[in-house]
Amino acid sequence: MARIDRSLIAHMDVFAGLSPDDLDVILERANSSRIPKYKPVFEQEAEASRFFLLLDGTVRVVQTTKDGHQIIARYLGTGSIIGIAPAIGRTTYPASAIAAVDCVVLCWPMALWPELTARFPLFAANSYKAVGARLQETQERVIELSVAQVEQRVANAVLRLVRQIGRKSEDGLLIDFPISRQDIAEMTGTTLHTVSRLLSSWEDLGVIKSGRQKVTVTDPHRLMLISEGKKDG
Amino acid sequence: MARIDRSLIAHMDVFAGLSPDDLDVILERANSSRIPKYKPVFEQEAEASRFFLLLDGTVRVVQTTKDGHQIIARYLGTGSIIGIAPAIGRTTYPASAIAAVDCVVLCWPMALWPELTARFPLFAANSYKAVGARLQETQERVIELSVAQVEQRVANAVLRLVRQIGRKSEDGLLIDFPISRQDIAEMTGTTLHTVSRLLSSWEDLGVIKSGRQKVTVTDPHRLMLISEGKKDG
DNA sequence: TTCCAGACTTGCGTTAGCGCAAACTCGGCG
DNA sequence: CGCCGAGTTTGCGCTAACGCAAGTCTGGAA
Structure with a gap:
């Protein structure tokens, strides 16, 4: 993680309120990688070994049911944190994330999740806030589907x-x-x-x-x- | 908060991992109250001034849409933490919670939420885990409604x-x-x-x-x- | 004990939207 | 430059489920 423009990253929601020093600590543990269009960032049911921050692009979050139906859970854009399975109490990814266009992501080994959230409560809170926001959106979708x-x-x-x-x-x-x-x-x-x-x-x-x-x-x-x-x- | 049986409370999910001392600190800030059957614990759109722990009973979480449709978001049973609006980034309750039977709840002023979550990270994590669990359930419901x-x-x-x-x-x-x-x-x-x-x-x-x-x-x-x-x- | 309101049942006509099938379009590859 | 296949369009019949309406049942209040 050296050649990524920090000024953009610093303004992303997950890092809101963090000091530049804290940010450095977090970022220096990350790897960046390119995900080509239509390639998965991670796949449903797989061991959740890493979590990601979408630096650029759009990913499609998809769930597949036993009987083969696909459902698009949501699209996530630049700045979204994805794959944080432990935040919802899981050790495997509940869905697949597919690059809708060429994407750039940062990724961290999942082993760092407990460490980083413990050490940087603001980072934890911001991440959980994202989960909360998704809960609300999903709930709205339930209402829409219902009525x-x-x-x-x-x-x-x-x-x-x-x-x-x-x-x-x-x-x-x-x-x-x-x-x-x-x-x-x-x-x-x-x-x-x-x-x-x-x-x-x-x-x-x-x-x-x-x-x-x-x-x-x-x-x-x-x-x-x-x-x-x-x-x- | 004096005459509530702590042994039961101590085993509730939100308090998992907390020391008895920590538990005391949290509980002594709480008030307990009875909610009679069919009475609301809190109401949609109201200022989220308190959060609750359901000690006994079942509540129905209901959302009402502008055009008057009601949707039951979920039923929550004993041990559930409810009304934690800030955990999903809100200052008002997104839904109403109605006692399905006579209920007993503990409640805390919402002002304590930042304080308690900051001071007791395990309590925070457990609460957020509940949010995560609800996200998963809601997502499953979307799938069900879809297919x-x-x-x-x-x-x-x-x-x-x-x-x-x-x-x-x-x-x-x-x-x-x-x-x-x-x-x-x-x-x-x-x-x-x-x-x-x-x-x-x-x-x-x-x-x-x-x-x-x-x-x-x-x-x-x-x-x-x-x-x-x-x-x- | 009677009465009543709210919960439930059920028949019937209607329709939104599905599923199938056939045709069309167009971007890209050979 | 023509072909191929994925994406799309569209017609048609069908049915799951709704909406209405007209009942019946039942537990609790008076």
Whole structure:
């Protein structure tokens, strides 16, 4: 861990409040590595031997069920801490993390987790805060799955993606990594067919533009209305 | 906090690993109180002014959406720590907690949360572990809502309830607090009608017995098959 | 003991969304 | 430059589950 730009790292949420010296102690124990697009950072069920900080890129967190269904738990962007299995009382990873684009991560041996959290309570607190935030998001998703129709859920998912990792393009807000209909289906508990139909209808309405593994939102406001179940404006 | 039996408390998960002295310090700051059946321990959106340890009973954690839908996030039993909003980065309670039966709780002013977690890292870690466990459960629920049919979800919910807070009765495993069809519907993202139909059909099969706000599982194994989508045995 | 409200049951029509299947599109590789 | 296959679109029939409505049951209050 020598040639990574610290000024960026220092501002990441997990390190909030830490002194530069403390930061040094933590960072000098880390290794950085590149994860090419579509390669896993870690895999579900594997021994949780390392934890990671995403320095650049986006990862897709995926769970696979016994009967072969895949569910996208979430996308995580730059600055996210991932793979902290012990924080939720596990020794294996509960999900796989796949690079959605080329990524750069820092990683630490998991053996350092108890040590670092004990020595740097702020680091621990920040990490746990991330877990708490994920709990809240997940809970919101439960509510959505329980009470909202598919169209609203898909609209919401697209909006969330755009907000989290959207980029302005000439046509509107572009989701900044390849995402298929299947992916959106796995985020919303539906099928790629239904997603395709919905995206098509939205495209007819002029709310989005979409192509192969690409979605651009041209009328976010309208899409928000849809996500609230108000189909017409 | 004087007349509560410490031997029971000392064995609760949140206090695992703490010395008796540390435990004393924590407990002497607490107040105990009785929450009668159906009364709230705390309410969604309210300022999170206190956190609680459930000494006896069962609480129902409920979220209400803007459009008036209720969702039961989970049931928590004796030994659960609840209302720790700051652990997930909030200053208000994200949900309401309602006593499902007469309950006894300990409570601390929220102002003590930073102090106690800082002073007793094991207490902090145990609390955060609880958050982590809830994240995992919630995530599993997302998966279930995404891929499983209503019948499987309801079967699973009943099994979970029985496991968590079931009591042996002459007929089988009884869910040990009043639970309505509506409640089960709010746990599984369906309607009381559908739940009623399912329970009726299971009763015909001899898998359960049920009455007003009461469910007894007589054939857990069969119910498990149903929850796995294998309707026949 | 009677009454009542809240819990539950059940029939019926409707529909959102699934599953299958067939066709199309397009980016990249040979 | 043409082919190939993954990603996508779309039509069609089907069904799980909802929503409504009209009951029945039951435990506790009066």
